Amino acid sequence: MELDVPPQPRLSFRVFAWLCIATMLLAALAELAMGRRLFSASGRILLWVSDVNGPENSQQTFDWYSFSHVIHGMALYWFARILGRAKWPVGAALLFTVVAESAWEVLENSSWVIDRYRQTLAAGYVGDSVYNSMCDVLCCVAGFALARKLPVAATIALIILMEVGVAFVIRDNLTLNVIMLLHPFEGIKQWQQGAGPG
Numbered sequence: 001m002e003l004d005v006p007p008q009p010r011l012s013f014r015v016f017a018w019l020c021i022a023t024m025l026l027a028a029l030a031e032l033a034m035g036r037r038l039f040s041a042s043g044r045i046l047l048w049v050s051d052v053n054g055p056e057n058s059q060q061t062f063d064w065y066s067f068s069h070v071i072h073g074m075a076l077y078w079f080a081r082i083l084g085r086a087k088w089p090v091g092a093a094l095l096f097t098v099v100a101e102s103a104w105e106v107l108e109n110s111s112w113v114i115d116r117y118r119q120t121l122a123a124g125y126v127g128d129s130v131y132n133s134m135c136d137v138l139c140c141v142a143g144f145a146l147a148r149k150l151p152v153a154a155t156i157a158l159i160i161l162m163e164v165g166v167a168f169v170i171r172d173n174l175t176l177n178v179i180m181l182l183h184p185f186e187g188i189k190q191w192q193q194g195a196g197p198g
Contacts (some may be wrong), residue, residue: 016091020098024137027102031109031130038130045131052170059129062139067162068174069101069136073143074155076100094144101140105133113181120180120189 032038039045040059049056049063057063080093088096107113109127117125128136147155166173171192180188 010089011091013089013091016089016095019095020141023095023098023102024134027106027137028130028134030106031128031133034106034109036109036127036130036133040129040131052172053124058125058127059132061132061135063132064166064170064172065177066136066139067166068177069139070143070146071159071162071174072101072104073097073140073145074147074159075143076140077144077147090148094141097140097144098137101137105136109133116181120184 037059040056042056042059044056044060046056046060047062049060051057052064058065076097077093080088080096083096084093105128114125114127146158150158163173163175167176171194176188176192179185180192
């Protein structure tokens, strides 16, 4: 005799959205507890900062590294699809993405990672403001939304375009950032400082 098992109710997208907001709030509070500034030391709020070596980089709404966080969102969308075997509701995949990106933002603003960045190229790097960090998470969410709507080929093309474009403009990008964080190469460092080819 087979028992009829009622279908399990699924959480609505609104519930997942509130969980995403709660995750970001917890990450922001963790960064404040770690000594991160809420906003830039200048007291200004800017929409865009183009000078990667200036004091406002990683302090304001968007900068050249915002593109890296869009790519994070694209990659995390596909990772969530694989992890959930394409059965997770979009809200669950989004929550997974926001949790992963928020955790990275907290780790990225730890003393260990900041010191690691200082040892490679960004000698004056002081970490993100909490405001910038949360804007990075929102850039990740934008990348998630793009990957969900675009064909795979278009997503890959967009990632390549962003990586090549940012590397051309500032001699850095997500790929180089990861390489230099894990294992600094002197040749890359010299090129990033303008001493190498390019």
